[in-house]
Amino acid sequence: MDLKIFDSVPDGFLDLAPNELRQILPGPSLIHCRGKKRSPLFLATLLHGNETTGIRAIQKLLKKRRAENRVLERDAVIFVGNVEAAKNNVRRFSKQPDYNRIWNGGNLPEHRLAAQVLAYFKAARAFASIDIHNTSGKNPHYSCINRLEAPFINLARLFSQTLVYFTRPKGVLSMALAEYCPSVTIESGQPGDPYGEQHVYEFLEKCLGLKAIPGKVEAKDDLYVYHTIVRIQVPKEARLGFDENFEGKDFSFVPNLDARNFTELPEGSLIGWRFNPELNLAVMDESDRDVESDFIEYRGREIRLKRPVVPSMFSLDEQIVHQDCLGYLMERYNLPD
Numbered sequence: 001m002d003l004k005i006f007d008s009v010p011d012g013f014l015d016l017a018p019n020e021l022r023q024i025l026p027g028p029s030l031i032h033c034r035g036k037k038r039s040p041l042f043l044a045t046l047l048h049g050n051e052t053t054g055i056r057a058i059q060k061l062l063k064k065r066r067a068e069n070r071v072l073e074r075d076a077v078i079f080v081g082n083v084e085a086a087k088n089n090v091r092r093f094s095k096q097p098d099y100n101r102i103w104n105g106g107n108l109p110e111h112r113l114a115a116q117v118l119a120y121f122k123a124a125r126a127f128a129s130i131d132i133h134n135t136s137g138k139n140p141h142y143s144c145i146n147r148l149e150a151p152f153i154n155l156a157r158l159f160s161q162t163l164v165y166f167t168r169p170k171g172v173l174s175m176a177l178a179e180y181c182p183s184v185t186i187e188s189g190q191p192g193d194p195y196g197e198q199h200v201y202e203f204l205e206k207c208l209g210l211k212a213i214p215g216k217v218e219a220k221d222d223l224y225v226y227h228t229i230v231r232i233q234v235p236k237e238a239r240l241g242f243d244e245n246f247e248g249k250d251f252s253f254v255p256n257l258d259a260r261n262f263t264e265l266p267e268g269s270l271i272g273w274r275f276n277p278e279l280n281l282a283v284m285d286e287s288d289r290d291v292e293s294d295f296i297e298y299r300g301r302e303i304r305l306k307r308p309v310v311p312s313m314f315s316l317d318e319q320i321v322h323q324d325c326l327g328y329l330m331e332r333y334n335l336p337d
């Protein structure tokens with residue numbers, strides 16, 4: 001698996017649907033679009049094959065610029081990730097690693113690919129980097145950062161006033177790129193929503209127009225900053241449901257669990273039921289320790305929270321829950337002065 005590098009937009013790129021890109025991109029690809037300034041805006045999309053808002057917003061931007069004959073303010077380097085999974089509209093294939101967990105080294109072909117992308121990125125001396133994602137459950141649009149430094153916060157807030165700060169899982173692209181330039185992951189709601197595509201498109205236009213990213217955070221009271229504290233995982237073999245019906249299930253979660261994303265859940269909140277007492281949820285903290293007993297209480301069949309938290313990314317998609325996680329628990333974070 002070698003990285004394919006294009007030094008201009010390949011024919012057809014702007015018009016193909018995300019699941020058709022495989023026709024012109026033999027695999028993970030970098031596309032370097034020339035603009036007025038050299039230091040590029042680095043854009044990543046389709047690290048997860050079913051998350052199509054980013055590629056659609058990028059296509060819209062490049063098409064519009066072409067139609068209006070307006071040159072980009074600076075170079076843009078676009079990394080199109082899991083083209084193979086996109087063809088099948090899945091997050092990833094089970095034989096593949098997660099393309100947003102391969103960025104801190106390893107021995108798989110995908111790790112070598114990541115190293116090639118990072119080498120290109122370093123040599124290009126990027127101005128800023130944006131990795132565009134969707135969530136499988138309902139969530140507001142929000143930005144994630146891995147460093148609480150002013151340029152990161154100022155880049156992130158151009159997309160949303162809701163920010164999530166996290167340092168685990170390691171191996172995400174935005175964390176690797178944070179070494180070199182302000183870097184953000186944006187979560188632009190569920191795939192296929194035209195509002196999400198328009199919002200991302202407008203954000204990219206703003207970023208292209210930036211001359212510099214301010215080094216001081218103004219009006220910090222306008223921001224809602226959350227810190228991810230734990231990630232909830234289900235046992236590999238567990239059979240899951242999303243209602244009270246326990247037939248053939250090991251765990252079931254409350255219907256519309258994702259409607260609770262980014263809301264304050266008080267201590268004692270019911271999040272689901274465990275029908276197989278042999279199995280436990282795994283609640284992993286930032287040091288990868290299982291701290292289930294600090295957060296989760298089993299009362300009979302009920303699964304309840306032991307402390308107040310704000311959930312994010314709770315998903316109702318069984319395959320994604322197994323491939324990634326059920327969701328994250330966060331707490332509000334006050335930015336220091």
Ligand SMILES: [Zn+2]
Nearest residue numbers: 048051133134
């Ligand atoms: Zn994603």
